[in-house]
Amino acid sequence: MRLLSLLLLVLVLLAPWQAARAQDVEPRDGAIIESVDLSGLSRDSLSPGLRRELETLTGEPLNRERLMEIAARIEGEQPDVVAAVRYVARPDGQARVIFLVARISDDDSLVENINTRYIVESVEIQGIPDADISRSLRDRLQALVGKRLDHDEADELKRLLEAERPGYTVERRISRGSERGRIRVVFEFSEKEGTRWIPFTPSRSKFVYHSEQGWSGALDIPMGGRSHRVTAGFMFSNNDDLVEEYSGVRVAFESRKLATDRLGARIEIARFNDTWREPTLFALAADPAIPEAYRTRLTIEPSVTFAPTPYVRVTGGVSLSELESLMRPPDSQNANAVVTRIDYDQRWYGSRDVTQRVEASYELRTSAEALESDLSYTRHLASLRYRYSQRHNTVIANLAFGGISGNAPLFERFTLGDSTTLRGWNKFDIAPAGGDRVFNSSLEYRYRFVGAFLDAGSVWNNNGEMRFRLSSGFGLQGDNGFLTLAFPLNAEDLNVTFTMGVRF
Amino acid sequence: MTSPVDAQTLTVRAVADALHVRASGLGFISGPVLDRLQDGRSVRVDFDLIVLEKPNGAVVSRAQQSFNLSFDLWEQRFAVTRIGPMPRSISHLTARAAEDWCLDNVTVPVASLGRTGRDTPFWVRVEYRIPERSANAPAEDSTFTLHTLIDVLSRRREDENKAKSVEAGPFRLGN
Numbered sequence: 143m144r145l146l147s148l149l150l151l152v153l154v155l156l157a158p159w160q161a162a163r164a165q166d167v168e169p170r171d172g173a174i175i176e177s178v179d180l181s182g183l184s185r186d187s188l189s190p191g192l193r194r195e196l197e198t199l200t201g202e203p204l205n206r207e208r209l210m211e212i213a214a215r216i217e218g219e220q221p222d223v224v225a226a227v228r229y230v231a232r233p234d235g236q237a238r239v240i241f242l243v244a245r246i247s248d249d250d251s252l253v254e255n256i257n258t259r260y261i262v263e264s265v266e267i268q269g270i271p272d273a274d275i276s277r278s279l280r281d282r283l284q285a286l287v288g289k290r291l292d293h294d295e296a297d298e299l300k301r302l303l304e305a306e307r308p309g310y311t312v313e314r315r316i317s318r319g320s321e322r323g324r325i326r327v328v329f330e331f332s333e334k335e336g337t338r339w340i341p342f343t344p345s346r347s348k349f350v351y352h353s354e355q356g357w358s359g360a361l362d363i364p365m366g367g368r369s370h371r372v373t374a375g376f377m378f379s380n381n382d383d384l385v386e387e388y389s390g391v392r393v394a395f396e397s398r399k400l401a402t403d404r405l406g407a408r409i410e411i412a413r414f415n416d417t418w419r420e421p422t423l424f425a426l427a428a429d430p431a432i433p434e435a436y437r438t439r440l441t442i443e444p445s446v447t448f449a450p451t452p453y454v455r456v457t458g459g460v461s462l463s464e465l466e467s468l469m470r471p472p473d474s475q476n477a478n479a480v481v482t483r484i485d486y487d488q489r490w491y492g493s494r495d496v497t498q499r500v501e502a503s504y505e506l507r508t509s510a511e512a513l514e515s516d517l518s519y520t521r522h523l524a525s526l527r528y529r530y531s532q533r534h535n536t537v538i539a540n541l542a543f544g545g546i547s548g549n550a551p552l553f554e555r556f557t558l559g560d561s562t563t564l565r566g567w568n569k570f571d572i573a574p575a576g577g578d579r580v581f582n583s584s585l586e587y588r589y590r591f592v593g594a595f596l597d598a599g600s601v602w603n604n605n606g607e608m609r610f611r612l613s614s615g616f617g618l619q620g621d622n623g624f625l626t627l628a629f630p631l632n633a634e635d636l637n638v639t640f641t642m643g644v645r646f
Numbered sequence: 647m648t649s650p651v652d653a654q655t656l657t658v659r660a661v662a663d664a665l666h667v668r669a670s671g672l673g674f675i676s677g678p679v680l681d682r683l684q685d686g687r688s689v690r691v692d693f694d695l696i697v698l699e700k701p702n703g704a705v706v707s708r709a710q711q712s713f714n715l716s717f718d719l720w721e722q723r724f725a726v727t728r729i730g731p732m733p734r735s736i737s738h739l740t741a742r743a744a745e746d747w748c749l750d751n752v753t754v755p756v757a758s759l760g761r762t763g764r765d766t767p768f769w770v771r772v773e774y775r776i777p778e779r780s781a782n783a784p785a786e787d788s789t790f791t792l793h794t795l796i797d798v799l800s801r802r803r804e805d806e807n808k809a810k811s812v813e814a815g816p817f818r819l820g821n
Contacts, residue, residue, distance in 0.1 A: 246735035316686025
C-alpha cells in the first residue's frame with residue numbers, strides 16, 4: 143500500500159499541472175503516444191526486447207490491448223511485481239502512457255490476495271432478494287464499486303450481512319468482471335437449517351438407559367439432499383416413548399420442496415414387533431375398556447405440509463395401522479385416523495448472544511368411517527416449548543396437554559415417566575397402560591453441560607383419579623447427551639432414577 | 647497429527663549457507679483448496695521443515711514458514727507471498743511452480759546441522775498444513791444428527807488431508 147501511494151504521488155508529480163484537468167479524460171484509442179514512462183522499476187531490470195518494445199511505443203497510435211500485453215510481460219519478467227497501465231490525455235490530443243509497477247510484498251492487500259489490484263466492477267447479493275438487506279448496508283456494499291477491493295471492508299460487510307440476516311451464512315466470492323482488470327464481488331447467502339420453511343422431521347436416533355426400564359434404542363439414517371431425503375430407521379427394544387416396547391424398521395420419504403419451499407410431503411412406512419411389560423398386561427386385563435395389545439404394528443402415514451409463513455406449518459394426512467392381536471393371532475385390528483397438525487416455530491436472535499425459540503404445536507388424530515378403522519377415537523395433543531440461551535446459560539420450559547375420547551389403540555395413549563417426562567418416575571408404575579388424559583410440564587436450567595430440572599405432570603384416565611406428580615433431578619444435560627439422577631418429590635418412597643444416553 | 651504423502655521424491659541441496667529441499671508433486675493446490683483459490687479467495691499454507699538424526703528420530707534442526715496463496719483471476723496464474731518479517735512474493739506461477747516455490751523458500755541454516763550431514767547421515771521431514779478456514783454454522787443449528795456426525799467425520803478426514811508430511815533419507819551434505 144505504501145508503494146502504491148508513493149507511485150500515485152509520482153504520477154501526480156510527473157504529470158504537468160496543465161494536464162491536471164485533462165487527466166480526467168481518457169485518451170481515445172488511436173491517439174498518438176507522446177511518451178512512455180515506467181514507474182517503480184528500472185528499465186535496466188527489463189529484458190532488451192521489452193525495453194525496445196517500450197521505446198517503440200512513442201509515436202505509435204494508442205492501443206490499450208497491446209499496452210496491457212506489455213504490462214503482462216513486465217509481470218512475467220518480474221514475478222514479484224504487478225504492473226498497471228495509466229493513460230494521460232494531453233491537451234494536444236496526444237496521450238501519455240505510464241506503466242505503474244508495484245512490488246507485491248510491499249502492499250499488504252496484494253500479499254493477502256493478488257486480485258486486490260483489480261477494480262471492483264459490481265457487488266452482488268445472491269441467495270436472497272436485495273430488498274432483504276437494509277438500505278444503509280446496500281449503500282456500503284455499492285461503495286466498493288469502482289475501487290480496489292478492500293478485504294477488511296469486505297469482511298466487515300460480510301459480518302454485517304450475517305448480523306442482519308442471522309438465519310443465513312454468507313460466503314464472499316470474487317469472479318472476473320466483464321472486462322479485463324475488473325472483478326465482481328458476490329456475497330452468497332445460504333440458509334441455515336433453522337430458516338427453512340419446512341424442516342425435515344427431526345432425527346429420533348437415541349440410545350437411552352433408564353434404571354427402571356432398561357435400554358432403548360433408535361437409529362435414523364437420513365440420506366439425500368437439502369430438499370428431498372430418505373430416512374431408514376431402526377428401533378431396538380424402544381420402551382422410552384410408548385407403553386409398548388417395540389423393535390423394527392421404518393422408511394420415510396420426505397420432500398420439503400414440492401415446486402415451492404412452502405409445500406412438502408412425507409410418507410412413512412413402519413413395521414414393528416411389540417412386546418409388553420407385565421404391569422401393562424395386568425393393567426389391560428383389569429380394564430377391558432382399553433383396546434387389546436398387539437404383537438406387530440404395521441403403519442403407513444402419508445402427509446402433506448403447507449407453510450403459510452416461515453414460522454407456521456399446517457400438515458394434513460392419514461395414519462393407517464394394522465395391529466395383529468397378541469392373544470388371537472392372526473386376527474388384527476385397523477386403527478386408521480385422519481391427522482391434522484399445526485406447528486409454530488420461531489427463533490429470535492438478540493444482542494449479547496441471546497437466542498430465543500418458541501415451538502408450539504397442536505395435533506388432532508381422529509378415526510373416520512371412510513378409513514374403515516376398527517377403533518373409533520379422537521386424540522388431541524397440544525404442546526409448547528420455550529428455549530432461552532445466552533452464551534453458556536440455557537433455560538428450557540415445556541408444557542403439554544392431551545386428551546383422548548373413544549377407543550384409541552395403545553400406541554396413541556399417553557405416558558409419562560421416561561427419559562424426557564416426569565423424570566424420576568417409572569411409567570410402568572404410574573400408568574402401565576398409559577392414560578387418555580395427560581398434563582406435562584418441565585422447567586430446566588443448564589449451564590454449559592450441567593443442568594437441573596423440575597418436572598410436573600399427570601397421566602390418568604377420564605373415569606379415573608388424577609394424581610399430580612412432581613420430580614426433580616440434576617446431572618449432565620446437553621442436546622445430544624445426558625446423564626442424570628432424578629427423584630420423585632411427592633412419592634411415598636424416595637426412589638432415585640438414573641438415566642443416561644445420547645440423542646443424535 | 648499428519649498423514650504421509652505418497653509417491654514423493656525428496657531431494658536436498660545446500661545452496662550458500664542454507665539447506666533447501668525439493669519434493670515433486672506435493673499437490674496441495676488441488677481439490678477444495680484449488681476451488682477456494684479459483685473463487686478468488688486466498689489460502690494460507692504453513693510449512694515445517696525438520697532435519698532428523700534418523701527416521702522419526704531426534705530433531706537436529708527445523709524451520710517453519712507460512713505462505714499466502716491467491717489465484718489471479720485474470721492471469722489465471724498463482725501468486726505466493728512468503729509471510730514474515732522479510733516477505734517475498736512471486737506471481738504468474740502454475741500450481742506446480744507455486745508449490746515448488748513455497749518449499750524452496752523453507753530452509754534451515756547448514757550451520758545448524760553441526761556435524762550431522764557432514765559426518766553422519768540425516769533424514770528430512772516436510773510437513774505442511776492448511777489451516778481450517780473460519781466458518782460456519784452457529785451452535786444452535788448444530789443439533790447432532792447422524793447426518794451431522796457423518797459431516798463431522800468427513801471434515802476430520804479432510805483436516806487430515808490438509809496436514810501432510812513427507813519424510814526421506816538418508817542424506818549427506820555433498821550428496
